[in-house]
Amino acid sequence: MPEPTNFDSGLRGQGGALVDTVYEQYMGVDWTRGPAGSGVTNFASGANTLEDNYGPRIAESWETTEIGVWVLNIRQGVRWQKTSTDAGRLMNGRQVTADDVVSSFKRLLAVPTSWMNVGQPRAAKAASIEKTGPWEVTIRTPVDPMTSFTWLIQGAGFNRVYPPEVVAKYGDMGDWKNAVGTGPFILKDYVVGSSMTFVKNPDYWGRDLVGPGKGNQLPYINTYKELYVPDLSTRLAGFRTGKIDMVAAIVADDAKALLSANPKLESVTYMENTPWGITMRTDKQDLPFKDKKVRQALVLATDYQAFNDYFGGDSDFDVWPINKQVAAMYEPLSAMPQAVQDLYKYNPEKAKQLLAEAGYPNGFKTTVVVPSTPGERVDEVTVFKEMWSKVGVDLAIDIKEPAVYNSMNTARNNAEMSYRLLWGAYAQQLYFSPFSTSSTNNPSYINDPAGTAPFYADLYNEVGQYIFIDMPKAYETYKKLKPVALEEAWYIMRPTPSTYILWWPWLKNYMGQGNGPFRFHQSWIDTDLKRAMGY
Structure with missing residues (x-):
């Protein structure tokens, strides 16, 4: 955590x-x-x-x-x-x-x-x-x-x-x-840089609503501890030795190695609903990004297959504005108009052509803000940098400490580009937060100032007619968004790698339902099984 x-x-x-x-x-x-x-x-x-x-x-x-x-x-x-x-x-x-x-x-x-x-x-x-x-x-x-x-x-x-x-x-x-x-756990102790320790709230109102413990008083766990272990190898070692019961956000290579060494481990795989991508200040008239051809050129200059190889062949770039896990609102790229599909096929020659048409025959220089931690974010942007250099785009990487980086993202005041999480969860999409003028979740300034891209405001109003009244109709209407948003190329997406959650079988009534605290209200530790397994 x-x-x-x-x-x-x-x-x-x-x-x-x-x-x-x-x-x-x-x-x-x-x-x-x-x-x-x-x-x-x-x-x-x-x-x-x-x-x-x-x-x-x-x-x-x-x-x-x-x-x-x-x-x-x-x-x-x-x-x-x-x-x-x-x-x-x-x-x-x-x-x-x-x-x-x-x-x-x-x-x-x-x-x-x-x-x-x-x-x-x-x-x-x-x-x-x-x-x-x-x-x-x-x-x-x-x-x-x-x-x-x-x-x-x-x-x-x-x-x-x-x-x-x-x-x-x-x-x-x-x-x-x-x-x-009023929650199921009481905060007992906090050690800066180390952990938070929670104990059971004996007066908690909640009961288990479903499953093998249906009707039981919650929570089951007497002590719940969140450990802050930023070093991945240390975290995995703790899990491997049974000192940690569950780990989340594990990449494919590490997960497969753990599962191979410990066949009794339980696991699920999923994609994060908040993909990473490069955002652009399209509101600044003196920057190249105001021109759709420049944005499209950057998409065409991005080799998604090479990026997939970078992630060990286990990633998906068709993740925005929504990914396939949000099935009610998702349509695949293969269902988009052919022109949109072609835009997301690596084509550096076409990228050069569009840059020339936009007035940048020799490319241009630009800067992207990147967080200093975790270190892989800089590595990922370096992949973009190498790809774009082939079409004449010179990408400088401006590394910021987390506090400065987070403040810049909240205020949307980066000078040119930012590498950041993008909101692709169902809720933010239904209220069009990534397309809503001054929202902190709209880092590419889509329809900001208001009226510069009216399609998004109009579609938001259309979807809004059905919210809480006819949700299937709302989800279906929302699907009009993707072909337009992808063709406009507001963001340059990083493919999202598959992510694993792994847990030991002694963590009972846990089925891979994420790592948020509420997921453990209904879970307990089978100490007899843990001892029997030698831990």
Whole structure:
């Protein structure tokens, strides 16, 4: 797991260290749709449809009386954790109320640095909440209902329920020792650069909804530890020796070596829903990228087959704007118009021709911002650099430390190009975040300023007619996006390699459903089996 950047995730616009362990949202991933239930979604890469996120949490049930109006019925019997800290004593295990939900929501709306306000300022500014019954709250989101659902209702903006008395006394939740939530685990200890240790919340409200433990009190695990082991070889050694029960985000070569050496290991393979790619400042009139021919030339100058070889022959470049795991919204490149298909076939001569037509017969120089860690990001951009040099494009690599790099990406203020994660998950695509003017998820400035690419705003409005009303129709309408977006060549994609999750068979009721904390609520360790296997 990555080192936490802060412990007040909702307020400070970054991180997420205690999400789903200590702090809970109104609704979240519906475990009954996962591999222990219907199997509709395996959750290895996250939720893949809107319906995957309808699972009840603090809100026992909810309804939309009209588009943009959300009535939440707050679960009774949920209690604040009884921790041994001053903050825990302040809350004293009292019952969570509708007033707590209102207080948390208003707090995040009021602070400019909250992730709600940073990520979706228009939606946040227009939102409001009120208590409309003893156990009922009503949230109104008149701007962009789909965006608002994801960020303000479902919880993408780290919208969790925070303890109001603790906030009132300490100002924020930035000190980990003040962490008091409603979740299945209590934060017991944090060692900077090493680990976070959680213990079971004995008063947790949740029960196992499906599978062999259906009806049981959750969580099963008494102690849950997140280790920060940035060195891959150390992480794999810990897993190999049984000191680590599960590892995620393992590349194919390493995974295959582990599986060969330990045939009893369990595994699943998946693709990350947030692919990497090179973004361009298409808003700057003095840069080449304003010209579609230049962007198309860069696509044609990218040898995706060679990139696939770079990843050991186990990758897919047909991953944007959505990949094949999001089946309801996906159409393959092979179904696109022939001209679009041809654009994604390596053709350096055609690339040179387009550059010449755009006024760059000898190519041009440009700079891409790249994070310093992990080191493979620089290696990957070096592959782009070598390919593009063959058509006269001289790509300089500007390596930035993580804090500077992340700040630049949030503000979208890189000078020319940036190598970064791109939002390809279903939710961000349905609310067109990568195509929405000033969104932080729109690093190539598509339709920014507004009106420069009206197709995307028009299609967003068309899809929006069916959101929460006829989702199959919404998914089908969304498919109009891909051929246009690919032909416009807004991003130069890096192929996404297959990724593996591996776990030992003693991790029970775990079926490869990702590595987010909520995935372990329903799991337990079979200590007898672990000993029998010699660990």
